[in-house]
Amino acid sequence: MTDNTQASYKLPAEAYFDQSWLDKEKLNIFAGSWLFAGLASALPAPGHYKTFSAGFDELIVVRDGNGDLNAFHNTCRHRGARLVSGQGQCNTFVCPYHKWGYGLDGDLRGVPQREQYGNLNLKELGLHKASVESWMGLLFVHVDEQPVVSFAQWSTGLADELAAFKVDQLQLLKQESFTFDANWKLYIENHIDWLHLWYVHPETLGKLEHSDGKIMQFGSSFCSYDPVKPEHEAASLASNPLPDIPHLKDVDKRYSDIGAHFLFPNLPIFTGRSFFALTDLVPLTPEKTQMNISLLGIPGGDADAFMESFNQVTKDEDAVIIKTIQQVVRSSRFAVGPIAHTYENAISCFHEHYLNLIDGPPNA
Numbered sequence: 566m567t568d569n570t571q572a573s574y575k576l577p578a579e580a581y582f583d584q585s586w587l588d589k590e591k592l593n594i595f596a597g598s599w600l601f602a603g604l605a606s607a608l609p610a611p612g613h614y615k616t617f618s619a620g621f622d623e624l625i626v627v628r629d630g631n632g633d634l635n636a637f638h639n640t641c642r643h644r645g646a647r648l649v650s651g652q653g654q655c656n657t658f659v660c661p662y663h664k665w666g667y668g669l670d671g672d673l674r675g676v677p678q679r680e681q682y683g684n685l686n687l688k689e690l691g692l693h694k695a696s697v698e699s700w701m702g703l704l705f706v707h708v709d710e711q712p713v714v715s716f717a718q719w720s721t722g723l724a725d726e727l728a729a730f731k732v733d734q735l736q737l738l739k740q741e742s743f744t745f746d747a748n749w750k751l752y753i754e755n756h757i758d759w760l761h762l763w764y765v766h767p768e769t770l771g772k773l774e775h776s777d778g779k780i781m782q783f784g785s786s787f788c789s790y791d792p793v794k795p796e797h798e799a800a801s802l803a804s805n806p807l808p809d810i811p812h813l814k815d816v817d818k819r820y821s822d823i824g825a826h827f828l829f830p831n832l833p834i835f836t837g838r839s840f841f842a843l844t845d846l847v848p849l850t851p852e853k854t855q856m857n858i859s860l861l862g863i864p865g866g867d868a869d870a871f872m873e874s875f876n877q878v879t880k881d882e883d884a885v886i887i888k889t890i891q892q893v894v895r896s897s898r899f900a901v902g903p904i905a906h907t908y909e910n911a912i913s914c915f916h917e918h919y920l921n922l923i924d925g926p927p928n929a
């Protein structure tokens with residue numbers, strides 16, 4: 566484990582309840598980051614599309630006639646109306662307002678009563694382009710057509726570290742969401758806080774040897790593994806409700822430990838010998854957050870039983886404990902004191918990357 570004597574908590578209390586902070590986050594954190602946007606398998610054929618919010622922006626991700634994925638801003642180039650909502654399949658995006666039509670490549674194809682507009686150059690009026698990347702069958706989007714930081718750079722370290730899971734060979738077993746009454750950052754901070762494992766999960770994670778854990782920080786990303794105590798290995802194997810992922814047998818043992826990882830800004834990832842779970846966080850208000858869980862693994866087990874124990878940790882323990890901070894964050898005496906230099910250092914890193922983005926690009 567890395568030691569960092571400089572670990573410190575860097576955000577003020579207002580960042581956890583003030584609407585103006587959430588507005589800045591939408592503008593500069595969510596619209597300035599690569600965001601998890603679901604599975605490529607949800608868009609299997611040409612014309613399949615889904616919409617996705619990235620801060621104040623809304624994007625359309627669509628598979629075109631060549632099988633490639635494209636991403637556009639979901640706003641018409643005439644008077645800006647929203648083109649589509651949710652998900653579906655189409656050959657053309659037709660604006661509901663005055664029926665301008667766009668191809669799956671975003672190009673403007675048709676304008677009713679075109680003579681009304683004088684010399685209209687259709688080529689200049691395609692949908693504003695955004696970016697989409699597929700990593701192991703997982704989609705990530707960015708609001709810019711040419712982001713300053715590529716997805717490969719954004720996920721450096723984490724993408725290599727988690728490649729062993731070969732997520733594109735896993736199947737979606739379960740998808741569910743829940744909301745909790747706390748700021749989204751409190752969940753992230755708790756997720757990358759090693760210290761709480763002993764005290765918030767004494768029963769649910771009591772069979773893990775936290776002192777033998779492995780914690781890795783890669784820029785703004787974080788990966789960690791928590792091994793099962795040797796005396797509990799046999800029993801925990803026998804009680805696992807999901808089948809083992811076969812290809813993890815051939816790789817380092819840490820991939821079979823309980824993994825907790827994080828891709829900045831809002832994607833906690835949990836892993837283990839039988840699962841890969843993505844849990845993206847969407848701030849609904851400064852004090853209410855939605856968690857979307859996508860559980861991947863090998864079919865044939867009892868995904869409901871797995872989710873029950875997963876939710877005991879994430880929903881009944883983690884989301885509940887962070888509420889105890891949210892409830893007092895407006896108190897006149899609320900302040901964060903010293904934090905643990907090794908076990909809470911990742912929070913310090915999270916704040917550093919957050920603060921680098923929150924005020925937008927320099928000279929913007």
Ligand code: FES
Pocket residue numbers: 641642643644645646660661662663664665
């Ligand atoms: S706003 Fe889309 S066609 Fe007018």
Ligand SMILES: [Fe+2]
Pocket residue numbers: 755756761762765766878883
């Ligand atoms: Fe936890």
